[in-house]
Amino acid sequence: MAFGADELRVLRRALAVALHPMPLPDEDVQDCLRLAGAVDDAVGEAGRLRAFLLADLARYRAALPGSVTGYLELLQDALAAGYDPRADDLAALRALRGRPVAALLLERCQVLAERSVRARLAGRGAALTAPGPRSRLLALPGGRAAAEPQRPAGPAAPSRPPAPGDRPMPKPSEVFPPRRRPVPPPEEQRAAG
Template identity: 80%
Template sequence: MAFGADELRVLRRALATVLHPMPLPDEDVQDCLRLAGAVDEAVGEAGRMRAFLLADLARYRGALPGSAAGYLELLQDALVGGYDPVPDDLAALRALRHRPVAAALLERCRTATERSVRSRLAGRAVPAPAPRGRLLALPGGRAADGEPERPKTPAAPPGPAVPPERPAPKPSEVFPPRRRPVPPVGRRVAG
């Protein structure tokens, strides 16, 4: 997720307030609330995009072998986003392994599946993106001036921790632009 210059200024002011609590002007409180809403919207959109990608992947897998090129491209995109291949993916790739791209993806999926199974057998949970609770306003705003505090929305319980050694991918890495198939070059014959 990338922030613009105005959003970074709001974020910087909010972080400074957390480190050195002081009353915030109403405008700063509203800016923080707008930024929190924008971040929540971006996270929700990323979830919708992932669900769409996985539904598209299942649809292409169901239309094999005619949809092999689209399926292989979608599977690559899903794997970049952290998708764990299912047995149907492995079976489809085995049927398509005569294609070099499918053979490479089959090896990649086997490795990912093996790692996932070993993690589960070892009693560790496989790292997955944790659901994030809603962002709330920071303390030290209008309530610090003696004005009534706004009602707080209960935060969602925290999910499993994501290991620190793997940074969160950018949306452009999770959902790269789709490439359109190039039509074959050749003469057309009217029939």
């Protein structure tokens, strides 16, 4: 996740307030709430993209051997995103180990699967799973309410419209680079040619 200059400014102010509580102007509170919302949206989008990748991986695995190239690419992407290979993946890679890329992936997946099993047996399985949804930021400690006396409820202040310099939410295609096709080893090039 990448932050822009304005987002970093808001984050820095929020961290300073968390370390040294002080009253905040309404504008700063609204900026912090907007940033928290943007982070929540980005985390949700990352979860949706991961679910899509894993569903795609299962479809390609089910279509083997006809989808070998796509399956191997998706498996590499999933492993790079922190995916723990399943027994189905290991079985598929064993069937494909005549291909150099599949043989390398099989070795990597066996190591990852063994590490995952050992961690679960040691009682640390929860540390390897994805974290649950984080709670929303409802208030900042030391914010405006900590220093000001309570006023009678009146009409709510209008929220500040986004400034012209605010960055829009990036598209997934801007955040995640396109997949690169693996270059076949020289042996496969000679066999194909």
